[in-house]
Amino acid sequence: MAIVTLVVLALLLIAWWLYGEQLKKRFYRRREKPLSETDRRQLATDMPLYLRLPAAQRQKLDGLMQAFLSRIDFIGCDGLTVTARMRHLVAAQACLLLLGRDEPAYPTVHSVYLFEGDFINKMPQHLPGGIVDMQGKHLAGESWGDGRVILSWQGCLRSAEHPFDGQNLVVHEFAHQLDQAKGFATGAPLQRSIPEAQQWQQVFSHAFRRHCEATFHGHRGLIDPYGATNPAEFFAVVSEVFFEQGQALYEHEPDMYQALEHFYGLNTRLWH
Ligand SMILES: [Zn+2]
Incomplete structure (x- = not known):
């Protein structure tokens, strides 16, 4: 019996060592403060659509944003300092996609990486004809299958400032996440x-x-x-x-x- 207990404990320790960080990120909730009046005014300035939403949807968006922000980490890249304004604007646009869906806020996403502007994906690109491009690709956003989303802050801001031009970087990358929820896009x-x-x-x-x-x-x-x-x-x-x-x-x-x-x-x- 003692041996069985020891084996189970050893297996649990190995599982925690292998997957502990991912499990923590998936289920751990920070306490995220509700938006203050100042935050709300800033969000409405950055994202005109926020005030155009019917009141019930705006209220639901606030709740989704809190759930999103309480669990998903934001990481500034190339020296960018992530501010509350940046976190709120990304969360608000990402949660638009969930407004009418009865589901938690992106359970498979754990991190958003923010660059100031476009960034370079240095992975080799495989082009038609067997050509491999090693130059790197300039991108405004990427959505990875392992729960990471990479965004240009300027791209997020531009998307929110022009709510009716048919282009939205954050909507695009988080639509990929909904698509990838089954494993691949x-x-x-x-x-x-x-x-x-x-x-x-x-x-x-x-x-x-x-x-x-x-x-x-x-x-x-x-x-x-x-x-x-x-x-x-x-x-x-x-x-x-x-x-x-x-x-x-x-x-x-x-x-x-x-x-x-x-x-x-x-x-x-x-x-x-
Ligand atoms: Zn895409």
Whole structure:
């Protein structure tokens, strides 16, 4: 019996040594103070959409932000000092995606890395024809499958200042996180039922094909050509349009708008 207890204890110690830090980050909650009046005024200045949200949604956003900020670490990169203003603005935009969904605030995300501006991803890029580019890629954001999100602060600020231009870096990267919650990004985030997943697949695969053809022929429409990169990028780019130009998306791509309205549980046409 004593041997069994010792073995169990040893296994628990090994598990804690291997995964303790990740488990702590996933479940540990700091006590995050509610936004003060000054914080709220700053957020409303940086993010005009905040005051345009219906009161009930704004209140829900505040609660989601608190949950987000109490668990997710912010790390300043290349000497950037992360301020409360930065944390609030990232959290507010990231939590927009959860406003109509009944789920906790990104349980798989544990850290947000902030750079002042664009940053360089020094990983080798594999290009068509077997070419490997070692120059590094300038980026404004990245969303990693291991729970890390990397953002340019200037990109976050610009996104919030222009709520209806159809481009939002934070929405884009956190849409990837919702997509990746099932393990990897495919452009088809988990749905509540099989018929919904089939409907999503049908709507999005047709729309993606049409978008790739239009992009190939040099036509530029509502959806950014970057969406033609792959289905995962398409979903992230279309999410940006859904949150910032809901009415236009509804008029141009009603099936896709409705699939997103159902997925996000929000009617963003009312925000404009
Ligand atoms: Zn992306």
